[in-house]
Amino acid sequence: MAKDEFNQYRLVGTRPDRPDGLDKVTGRARYGADISAPGMLWGAVVRSPHAHARIVKIDTSKAEALTGVKAVVTRADFPTGLTGDEWDLQENTMAGEKALYDGHAVAAVAATSKLRAEEAARLIEVEYEVLPHVVHVDEAIKPDAVVIREGAALPSVPEGMPPNVVRYFENGRGDLEAGFAAADLVMEKTYKTEATHQGYIEPHACLGQLGADGKGEMWVCTQGHWYIRKMCADVLGLEKSQLRVTPSEIGGGFGGKTTIFMEPLSLALSRKAGGRPVKIVMSRSEVLRATGPTASASMDVKIGMTKDGMLTAGHVEFRMQGGAFWGAPVDMALDCAFAPYKMPAVMHIGYDVLANRPKAAAYRAPGSPMAAFAVESLIDEMCRELGLDPLEMRLKNAVREGDKSSYGPKFKKIGLVETLEAAKAHPNLSAPLGPKQGRGVAAGFWFNHGGETSVTVALSEDGTVTVSAGTPDIGGSRASIALMTAETFGIPYENVRVNIVETGALGVNEPTHGSRATFATGKAAVEASNAAIKEMCRRAAVEWGIDPEAVEWVDGAVRPAGPNAGKFPPMSIAEIAGNMGDTGGPISGHHEGNLSGYGASFGCHVVDVEVDPETGRTTVLRYLVVQDAGRAIHPAYVEGQYQGGAAQGIGWALNEGYVYGDDGRLQNSVFLDYRVPVASDLPMIDTVIVEVPNPGHPFGVRGVGETGIAPPLPAIANAIHSATGTRLRDLPMNPPSVLAAMKAQRNG
């Protein structure tokens, strides 16, 4: 059970220095591209310039003849016979019969220098038969669309669906017709979002080594090195335990580094080059063309509302493309669509559609931002139509503990009402607005996650503690895990070091995804710490000749549990650890499991914008994030997650988006053209941490990483409407789009 009293903790809720801070500001931190090894070769990848093309012939002879070239691989060097998800991964790693998108890998080469490898890659001659292509979801879903892969539909797709539909979803309950009939206002609109990239600053990089004996090593920038191990082993036909994967420091992931791209290529090249390690570092262009952005979406929403703001029914139909493989997050988008609200009747329909684009990867609350853009925009439009306050309307309909969710099961303890109340009370809500300025409000939701987790806590001889964890630290989890461990042991924060260890050191860990690291690894670290404490109590009991139950742990030391237990002076953790060699050997604690008990997190954002009527440029004046953290273990990092989610969402709303030419090639594959927000684009983002503790975590943690990216998209659209009277239903809302919409509004 979570402890319900606030401020009872010595360390939880404080803001100590981050353990990785010095390494990062001095350049000592080792990222993916910083790893090198003796005898190392450099890899380069040949990529398709076509969106859809049959590979007729690959001639590698000129590249192989080049001095310094040690290996060339094509799909012919990969095992055959894979099926299902494993085939998808292999096909995306290296094209087989067809190149399925602009940037799809078709060959790779390893040479003694990066320049030589790139030169050799240019010498590989690929003959293509260019095929018709389709990149936009509303085109790809048509019955007569170009068929990207025959027979790719999964069992959820009923007979008779268009050929590129690979998954179909339908979920709902209640009497929809009666719900809409009971409404005073029913509105139905279509919204579209373009694919965006996670935009992590560190490009993908790895160093792989694989010998003829099947034993291999990999150093890689990833959110989940057990996933890398499994996927590489599957794609290359290796035994998983023979591949040891060590994660580097990571410069952002946001879901995009939970899968493989070029990592198996470094291993395949190494094996062919006699076991010499091969390093591959992607360029930014490769990252944008050939890793995993999120899906693009086309979404119909219909909502019924009474004149006093009560929701009576909701219907959504979402179409999403996630590239040439199944995996657009349409299922989770549907579940998130109406999650903040009590819905008497609701229906969700969804289509996962193939298109000639790169295979989508997870991106921060996958699906939720698109769903929020559609539903929260329409709710805002209806509130304006009915003259309702958007926050009051959301409070009236907000889900509470015990309410049935829109996606099915009832909610456990949640904090949406507290979040909306905190937003309502914030001074930003009463800040005066000038001409051309407007305010927007939106809510957002994410499930969070627990998942497979394995953690070991070990005492050092001086009583300090090492935590071995398997979730790479992207957003501050080493600090939060150290705080929870130190709190549990009753020792200083500085006495705990959290190491992210390689795949050979622990059981399987899922990646740092689903906002799970502080929840799941933290929960496991607390359990592992309690196991070590139990062992220390046992040893003290033996030493004192009393029952273990008569020993208690208080403030970092063992002591008799009461006057009847005997009179012994407390023994500190340092004393116990200093003698552990004489009392039974090493002391450690371990915990592993598929951790459940995670709690959903709701957020509410309020944004003020100013729109320049001459240029259409939107300036964000004020931005407020309010979100339920359950418990903020290290509040500065929680605030950072809130601000980061808002910043990414602002980019998605205002500027970011994949632009494809008529030829199906990506037109904006560098950061000059794919414009993420920079510091000068953003105001200081205000944050309010709401704490409604999650009973499923020893300190009440929910997970905070993802919810914050959902509300910015609609909140900004709502603010632009407030400022201009113009509603934009397609993203991004960049200056040309805003200008065109304002012009269209003026022209009636």
Next chain:
Amino acid sequence: MVEVNLWSGMRRFVGDELVVEVEAETIGEMLDALVAAHPALEPIIAQGISVAVDGEIHVGRHVPIPPGVEVYLMNRLKGG
């Protein structure tokens, strides 16, 4: 007896029902019983699902299902 709430897209595999009753004490037993009664569900379940037991979302066969609690099948969740 466990009342299993399906998502409505599954109705066509189970004779147009939204709630199916099976004998089970764990998630694993519940899934096995569902597939035994409705073999068409097997590939859908194999694709990956989560199960909400009394409002708490689980992945894993050994989770107990206490008598009378709400059980929902959900698509497998994946975060970023």
